[in-house]
Amino acid sequence: MTLIVPTIDLTDESMFERNEFWPALAWLRENDPVHWHEEADGPGFWALTRYADIAAVYADHEGFSSRYGMRLGSNADAVAAVSQRMLIVSDPPDHTHLKRVLSREFGPSELPRLERTVRRVAAEVMDEAVVTGDIDFLEIAKLLPNYVVCAAMDLPREDWAWLGQITTEAFEGEDEVRRSGAHGEIFLYFEDLVHQRRGGDGDDFVSRIARARRASEVPGEERLLTDEEIIFNCNGVLAGANETTRYSTAGGLLALIERPEQWARLRTAGPEGIAAAVEEILRWTVPGVHALRTATRNAEIGGKQIRAGERVTLWNVSANRDESMFDAPDEFRFDRSPNRHITFGAGRHLCLGARLARIELAAFLTELIDRVDRAELRGTPRYNASNFTWGLNHLPVRLVPKRAA
Template sequence: MHIDLLDPAPFARNDFWPTFAWLRANAPVHWHPEPDGGGFWVLSRHRDIVKVYADSDTFSSAQGMRLGSDPAAVAAVANRMLIVSDAPHHTRLKRALHQAFAPDRMPRIERLVTEVVRDLVEEAVERGELDFIDLAKQLPNRVVCALMGIPRADWAWIGRLTTEAFDSPDEEVRSSAHSEIFLYFIELLSRRRAEPGDDLVSEIAHQTRVDERDGTGRPLTDEEIVFNCNGVLSGANETTRYSTAGAVHMFARQPEQWQLLRTGGPAAIGPAVEEILRWTTPGVHALRTATRDTEIGGVPIAAGERVTLWNVSANRDEEVFTDPDRFLVDRRPNRHIAFGHGRHLCLGARLARFELAALLQELTPLLEGFELAGPVVFNSSNFTWGITSIPVRLLPTGLPARAA
């Protein structure tokens, strides 16, 4: 079988799944050549991927966390941005940033999410027919912008920049968007240093401390704050956007799953959120670099070689999931790795879960279902992937849902 995971076309067509099924069955540790003569290892099994995620001593993130990344850009943020750092830097940085999402701060965050979701759902139901990606984009963008104290007038602009920074096929557009986001956060941080407010940036700037392991703590540097604010912004936007759109897609195609969720009551929301995350897996792959000679599944891996972890494949692994190619809102257990695993479990995972749960809680009493009203479009990325357009009609309670 010809394997080319660098080809964007299968991702745009949503037909790359058979490739990973073949890899899991025939070549779970597969060497993938590159046009320039280099190459990388492809891991497709859940157990191998979890093993690599858990061994950050052998498999480093500091040399890049995705295929196609700019080495100079990676070097500029290495060990200062969570996703491209290794222990002990990663451990101290993540522990510090977790302070901003501590349990005592979650009630405020949850109230904010609930308010944003209610506003968006009210707007959507009033319209009746819409491209659901518009709501899916606005949900995480409004939440994160509000958390960071970004002026409301800037929310739409920040949302557009975030999409360009991570979704644009043009490298210059992506680079320019990242630069604008960094400059914006530098200015925002400067204002929060001078006049702190009740927001995430002020919290990180004035109260968050990095444990120096000698009984002292230091404040985060401006670079650490700016890099990781950008990370929180992008991570929250990407996961919630694509998972939300993917969920609506499946509920339109499988209306019985929406009815199962509606009749299940509040207890059904949690398992449904986990299945949505497993099914959509917006974070397609992650990259690691071997720090020493090792092996995976009996295959030798040399120091310096790159290893890619394909979360989308792990989350359809027949060894772990019964009927992995079926979307089942009541699936239990659900050991998906949509947010990664181990030390690099996504910082915004809890927020993304709550956003999805709040949306389902608001929609289930109001809607009998969803009806596709146009073609569904997927992006062509092998890194962050999902639906970019999904026109739907919302079917309010009292009207029958029709299978798409």
């Protein structure tokens, strides 16, 4: 029997805007899981769609580098400017040294402070949402992660709204010029902040990072982070914290609206149910669609020969629907277990903000269950046009509050 090969173009961002990319990924998993993907205006790239292959590449940081860019369509000059100085586009040893410094700010010792902040912000945001009633839920979903990360980074309260807006523009601007300009504005903002706080004894996020020391290029010695390292990674923390939680929160609400039986069971499931639902929402929504690596040496994956210098894309969104890893992966089950999703990547590049994102989603679900009887769809959901950071950008809903006892 002749195999009919469909036309697959993972660079067609309109396919993601229409939410119509799932069949293409399913076909690749089944028929060509290590797929050579031609590009109209580029050298082409490998597309990996099975969980096991993707996890293996994540684990091999020596054979597959992040320093040459971590997404399709990135500007090579912009990547070169931040390479080995920004966490997401660096390899060991620089990646290890930078992550060690930054992870302290989101580590176990900071959890009580972060959890208090998240609970306070989630209550404030849901107060507003329930009172409003009919809303575009994305306006609410944007507030929770933005307010939390700005508070966690000790940024001036009067700047929060602008930072949320400019971060959205950096990822969802109409063209590359606008997106690059927005990133530039964020860099300038943090440059001013570093200049104000460098050398001080403040207990805020930037001051602590500015006093932190990392291993230097001279064995056995340490040095302060450079201004550029602080600025680039503050931008990374701000962007990463905003995008993932926003899309997961909105996508999780839509999944529960479309499955009232799941919502009914979740409302009575208690804390364990909320913890499980957080993981299923993350698996289901997977805002980080793909990650890019560059092969540093010849390798074989799934019987295909990868040559040094070739680009390899890891489609997290496909790994989370891999039939060999998940039972009935196209079903949303709030109590799914086990649930070893790959939404935050894996290995050394496991997302720095994964813990914070989970805390935020748990707080959102807790507030939703406490305050809302049901949510109703009031229009057509819409998605953004991106094959990198993807999710709902319009979700008209009515939140029906619980009746007072």
